[in-house]
Amino acid sequence: PPGISMAEEARYGFGQPATEADIKAWNIDITPTGEGLPPGRGTVRQGAAVYSNKCAACHGPTGTEGPKDRLVGGHGSLATEHPVKTIGSYWPYATTLYDYIFRAMPFTAPQSLTADEVYSLVAWLLHQNGIIPATMVVDAQTLPNVTMPNRDGFVADPRPDVESRE
Amino acid sequence: PPGISMAEEARYGFGQPATEADIKAWNIDITPTGEGLPPGRGTVRQGAAVYSNKCAACHGPTGTEGPKDRLVGGHGSLATEHPVKTIGSYWPYATTLYDYIFRAMPFTAPQSLTADEVYSLVAWLLHQNGIIPATMVVDAQTLPNVTMPNRDGFVADPRPDVESRE
Amino acid sequence: VSSIGTTAASLIAPSLLPAEELAALDPTAVPGHAPSPYGSRAPGETAHRLPTATHSLTPHHALHGIITPSALHFERHHNGVPSINPDRHRLLIHGLVDRPLTFSMNDLTRFPSITRTLFIECSGNSGKEWKGPTGTTVQETHGLMSTSEWTGVPLSTVLAEAGIKPDAAWVLAEGSDAAAMTRSLPLAAVVKDALLCYAQNGEALRPEQGYPLRLVIPGWEGNTCIKWVRRLKLGTAPFMTREETSRYTDLMPDGTARQFTFVMEAKSVITSPSGGQQITPGFVEIRGLAWSGRGKIAKVEVSADGGLTWRTAQLQEPVLPYCHTRFRYGWRWHGDEAIIQSRCIDETGYIQPSRAALITVRGTNSVYHYNAIQSWKVGGDGKVTNVEM
Amino acid sequence: VSSIGTTAASLIAPSLLPAEELAALDPTAVPGHAPSPYGSRAPGETAHRLPTATHSLTPHHALHGIITPSALHFERHHNGVPSINPDRHRLLIHGLVDRPLTFSMNDLTRFPSITRTLFIECSGNSGKEWKGPTGTTVQETHGLMSTSEWTGVPLSTVLAEAGIKPDAAWVLAEGSDAAAMTRSLPLAAVVKDALLCYAQNGEALRPEQGYPLRLVIPGWEGNTCIKWVRRLKLGTAPFMTREETSRYTDLMPDGTARQFTFVMEAKSVITSPSGGQQITPGFVEIRGLAWSGRGKIAKVEVSADGGLTWRTAQLQEPVLPYCHTRFRYGWRWHGDEAIIQSRCIDETGYIQPSRAALITVRGTNSVYHYNAIQSWKVGGDGKVTNVEM
Ligand code: HEC
Ligand code: HEC
Ligand SMILES: [Ca+2]
Ligand SMILES: [Ca+2]
Ligand SMILES: [Ca+2]
Ligand SMILES: [Ca+2]
Ligand SMILES: [Ca+2]
Ligand SMILES: [Ca+2]
Ligand SMILES: [Co+2]
Ligand SMILES: [Co+2]
Known part of the structure; x- marks a missing residue:
């Protein structure tokens, strides 16, 4: 086609330009710096209500009972024989909670929650884990500033790490 | 086990000795020298009857009509544009006819024919192809002595035989 | 935007629309089905053998790599x-x-x-x-x-x-x-x-x-x-x-x-684009298979001008003896009629013959062991047909 | 007659009796079924994945070579x-x-x-x-x-x-x-x-x-x-x-x-005889798989005495990088208790660790990336179980 650049000629030319709408529909990830967080807000109190409606059946009334993944507690357990890995004890970034709850929860209806619902659930879960006060409003500005207890608990892969001799 | 020879020790020892009965049940091949031909006999006249009952539906009343493989004729056609390969025009050994008819025919009931039936069918098919007289009795002694018209028509594989150059 | 064009991709990996109820509009919103003891292919995948009473044929135009799925083995x-x-x-x-x-x-x-x-x-x-x-x-x-x-x-x-x-x-x-x-x-x-x-x-x-x-x-x-x-x-x-x-x-x-012509001599064929497919101008990866009953394939050459000139195709490693070898050649089709062909050479130096060379020696009554170069014609409309050179 | 014995062959290639009506008493006497567009395995073959809600497991004890049939891929x-x-x-x-x-x-x-x-x-x-x-x-x-x-x-x-x-x-x-x-x-x-x-x-x-x-x-x-x-x-x-x-x-x-522990380090396992199988005295081919996320497998060793002595196993060619490699070792079992193990070395020189060496460094809370030597115990009765050395 006229006007095509030389650089474009060197490519195969397959595929279509992605439109803003294409990208917006799928661009759901949230980075640790908060990139991707949508407008909206949530409180611990609102989160308690949504959680009890949409989450408690699988994760237990307080987030500790299950039957599915335990979400609360386990602090100080990571170096013991029975580590309990939860949002509070293990997760390094609070933003990941928004990302994961929206993309994958509730398990039976992923990507069905509104931004306000997700912010509220994040607030409630962080509060249950003793990370934020009951009064905190969670939104795109405040969430990236929450420091998780195990933020510095991760190290890079040092392998090969095991001496193997005959 | 006691008494086992050294040679036997060197083997893996898997498998069972084949009994005479094991071998007899499956040892159906017939060689060009007539090895394997069973007792029994057949005539062209008997063959005509068996053929018309059990074979003609597929190979045609005279062995030329089909719908399945043509069994009769084609003499002298092998070097033409339309070769007709039949028992008479192509097959190098008469013994193969016994072998194949017993092992594979009738197509719907292979290995169902008696030795006398097979000898008779062989007789009729050889006669139809002008190879033996109407009066000949076919049995384990006479069959290997039948000389087929195309007996010397086969050559060994001389490949590579095609010059391929750029 | 494509300045280069398309190939017969939909023919290379043919699929029918799965029934609407099988395919979620947004699969990320609906839990999927559970693990199973023995899997089967996607409902829309329909590559199949062509069966007759005595044999069935492998759909090489729809396959990739060298392994034939057992369900599609001839x-x-x-x-x-x-x-x-x-x-x-x-x-x-x-x-x-x-x-x-x-x-x-x-x-x-x-x-x-x-x-x-x-x-x-x-x-x-x-x-x-x-x-x-x-x-x-x-x-x-x-x-x-x-x-x-x-x-x-x-x-x-x-x-x-x-x-x-x-x-x-x-x-x-x-x-x-x-x-x-x-x-x-x-x-x-x-x-x-x-x-x-x-x-x-x-x-x-x-x-x-x-x-x-x-x-x-x-x-x-x-x-x-x-x-x-x-x-x-x-x-x-x-x-x-x-x-x-x-x-x-x-x-x-x-x-x-x-008699006793056991070995399958070296042979190759372009499986894509191949008869019945259609291409459009631009980049087309010519894909095919080469093999020899005498050992390994040493080289495959591709021609897009009916055998006037030949270019060396890329062989997918590992090249194994007595095994299909996948070859590929990146081609740009400009919309003109073309005859595409492949020919292979095996490790014994045997060169896959042209049809003319083969029938000069063997005539046309052999029935078995035909291993001549296959010619596919690409028409001006991109349609591919089986032709004699 | 066997002076050497048997292996767990029926476990290696498990099959149920096909329903009697499926298997002719003498298959040479009955015309078989016609060619088909897309084949399926024999009715008596029942090797299957073990499914849970979240995953299913490949039956390596029943498989051969390195290709996993797609229907049995984990x-x-x-x-x-x-x-x-x-x-x-x-x-x-x-x-x-x-x-x-x-x-x-x-x-x-x-x-x-x-x-x-x-x-x-x-x-x-x-x-x-x-x-x-x-x-x-x-x-x-x-x-x-x-x-x-x-x-x-x-x-x-x-x-x-x-x-x-x-x-x-x-x-x-x-x-x-x-x-x-x-x-x-x-x-x-x-x-x-x-x-x-x-x-x-x-x-x-x-x-x-x-x-x-x-x-x-x-x-x-x-x-x-x-x-x-x-x-x-x-x-x-x-x-x-x-x-x-x-x-x-x-x-x-x-x-x-x-975090970001991407590469799967070298690992091997004996797939036969393995847990749940039973062998009898005599020749037993020890068969297994070895692989490395860092490239090719260089060597596999097998021990039949719990790691005291090691013998080099045969590797099935071609050995490919980032790919299962089938290894085999011909063993004669004399009926005594034995611990059989395999360990591999990859082309980087990395040696698959013992369980003891691995957990000394990593403890037992890792969940992922366990690649220690697997020990199978052969009992005096020939029954094979999973044990710790
Ligand atoms: C029907 C069951 C079900 C419901 C309802 C459900 N979850 Fe889950 N949840 C799961 C399962 C199963 C997992 C584990 C998924 C996996 O590991 O891939 C999980 C995992 C999680 C995790 C990750 C835990 C971790 O430590 O990695 C979070 C956070 C979570 N759920 C939050 C929620 C929230 C918030 C809701 C409600 C909006 C919810 N879940 C509703 C079943 C459920
Ligand atoms: C229901 C059909 C059918 C019947 C009945 C049948 N045949 Fe056939 N026959 C065939 C078919 C089909 C073939 C080709 C088989 C093949 O190529 O594998 C064949 C092949 C042959 C051939 C080999 C021809 C050649 O040149 O290679 C002979 C000989 C033959 N039949 C003899 C007989 C005789 C004798 C009988 C009767 C006892 C018989 N057939 C009954 C279908 C039949
Ligand atoms: Ca395009
Ligand atoms: Ca035995
Ligand atoms: Ca399609
Ligand atoms: Ca064949
Ligand atoms: Ca069995
Ligand atoms: Ca994984
Ligand atoms: Co054939
Ligand atoms: Co996993």
Whole structure:
């Protein structure tokens, strides 16, 4: 086609330009710096209500009972024989909670929650884990500033790490 | 086990000795020298009857009509544009006819024919192809002595035989 | 935006629309189905063998790599696929041996095993092309061949167990199908590398490929690789069965016939773009298969001008002996009529012949062992057809 | 007559009796069934995956060679197998690229293609063994791995089409399943040899392995090989999704966790005789698989005395990088208790560790990346069990 650049000629030319709408529909990830967080807000109190409606059946009334993944507690357990890995004890970034709850929860209806619902659930879960006060409003500005207890608990892969001799 | 020879020790020892009965049940091949031909006999006249009952539906009343493989004729056609390969025009050994008819025919009931039936069918098919007289009795002694018209028509594989150059 | 164009991609990986209810509008919003004991392909995938009464053809235009999925491995039966109980199946070894033996499948799997990825090609593959361009698609012209990973025990190991007598020179291999399909094989040659196989692509053989036991002879015509094998008889001379006299012999122009033509000579074919497909101008990856019954493929060349000029294609590693080798060549089609061809050279230096060279020597009455260069014509409209050069 | 004995052959190739009506008493007397468009395995063959809600395990005790039949390829899904219409499926590339693009499946199959035979191993394969011998069979201990012939387009080719911006260092790969399964991958490493695959063992990907499109990264933990991939987003830093923080990180004894542990280190296992099988005295072929996420297997050693002495096993050629390698060792079992083990060394010189060496460094809380030597005990009765040495 006229006007095509030389650089474009060197490519195969397959595929279509992605439109803003294409990208917006799928661009759901949230980075640790908060990139991707949508407008909206949530409180611990609102989160308690949504959680009890949409989450408690699988994760237990307080987030500790299950039957599915335990979400609360386990602090100080990571170096013991029975580590309990939860949002509070293990997760390094609070933003990941928004990302994961929206993309994958509730398990039976992923990507069905509104931004306000997700912010509220994040607030409630962080509060249950003793990370934020009951009064905190969670939104795109405040969430990236929450420091998780195990933020510095991760190290890079040092392998090969095991001496193997005959 | 006691008494086992050294040679036997060197083997893996898997498998069972084949009994005479094991071998007899499956040892159906017939060689060009007539090895394997069973007792029994057949005539062209008997063959005509068996053929018309059990074979003609597929190979045609005279062995030329089909719908399945043509069994009769084609003499002298092998070097033409339309070769007709039949028992008479192509097959190098008469013994193969016994072998194949017993092992594979009738197509719907292979290995169902008696030795006398097979000898008779062989007789009729050889006669139809002008190879033996109407009066000949076919049995384990006479069959290997039948000389087929195309007996010397086969050559060994001389490949590579095609010059391929750029 | 494409300044380069498209290929026959939808033909390369054909699929029908899955029924609407099977495919979620947004699959990320709906939990999927649970793990299962034994999977099956996606409902919309419909690549299939073309079956007749006696055989079925592998859809090479729709396949990738070199492994043929077992479900799509070509078939050639002489009286159907038998139903065999593997626990009752026995292999009998007799004739010129020290100790006639029978083996159960359990016995056979106990021996030292070996695995090889090998093509099997019917001697009749492309046989209709002797008379000129006949097949419409590559499935029709070259569908009587497939490649699998075969596992079994070397024939030599099992024969040694029975003890080969010094005067044994030929072995009769017989199947337990309704044709009791039988071939005489020269002992020295098959003892070298034939396998008694019980597994194909990791699992038990498929019924159509000889379940529970098949003889596999690397590089030899498919009919020698006796399926459902139940008997091996050693003798001094060929047994001259119908399958090596009336059939599987090649009629020459002088009326003589070549017998015991076991090895499948080197051959190649472009599987994409191929007959029945359609391309559009721009980048087109020419993809195909090359193989030789004499060992490894050394080189594949591709021509897009009917054989005037040839370019070396890329061979997918690893290149294995007696095995399909996938070749690829990046081409730019400018919209003009073109004849595309591939030709291969194997490690013995044998060059796949042109059709003209082949029929000059062999005439057109052979039926089997047609291995000439295949020519596909790309029309001005991008449609691909089978033509003679 | 056997002076040498038997192995667990019936366990190696398990089969149920086909229903009597399926198996003719003498199959040579009854015409068989006709060729078919798409075959299925013999009715008596019942090797199967062990499925749970989230995964299923490959029955390696029943398999041969290195190819895993697609129907038996292990599964690990984070919210089930989505049903995807391939004609609607798109791959979106955006973030730090010059030109955000979407690709249809047709677009992707047009690019130059490549085929590789590769293992995929779940990082959780053998994970339960961290706490001590847990699985009864090799399917339970090592069933979260399989090998296929994968065909697709190099990731680098497709990213180049969009144009990688200079500051891009990580890529987020996201699936179109109900978990929108997501991993951050270091761009420089994956651009080297990752593939966007659309074919597995010759035909279209199976739904459980990512139909119609899967990212395959040679040698890396299975969860990085994003299935049903629909989005690649380039960024400067890892995106820190739940699957690389809460999951797929290994807890060390000091309470810290290792993150981005992508490569599956060298590992091997005896698949036969293995847990749940039984052998009898005499010749027993020890068969197993070895593999390394760092390249080729250089050597496999087998011990039949709990690691006191080691003998070199035979490796089935071709030995391919990032691929299962089948090893074999001919053993004579005299009826005494024995501990059989295999250990492998890869081309980097890395030696598969003993369990003791591994847990000395890592403790037992890791969950993922367990690659210690597996010990099987052969009892005086020939029964094989999973034990700790
Ligand atoms: C029907 C069952 C079910 C419901 C309802 C459900 N979950 Fe879950 N949840 C699960 C399962 C199962 C997992 C584990 C998924 C996996 O590991 O891939 C999980 C995992 C999680 C995790 C990750 C835990 C970790 O440590 O990695 C979070 C956070 C979570 N759920 C939050 C929620 C919230 C918030 C809701 C309600 C909006 C919810 N879940 C509703 C079943 C459920
Ligand atoms: C229901 C059909 C049918 C019946 C009945 C039948 N045949 Fe056949 N016959 C065939 C078919 C089909 C073939 C070709 C088989 C093949 O090529 O594998 C054949 C092949 C042959 C051949 C080999 C021809 C050649 O040149 O290679 C002979 C000989 C033969 N039949 C003889 C007989 C005799 C004798 C009988 C009767 C006892 C018989 N047939 C009954 C269908 C039949
Ligand atoms: Ca385009
Ligand atoms: Ca025995
Ligand atoms: Ca389509
Ligand atoms: Ca053949
Ligand atoms: Ca059995
Ligand atoms: Ca994994
Ligand atoms: Co054939
Ligand atoms: Co996993």
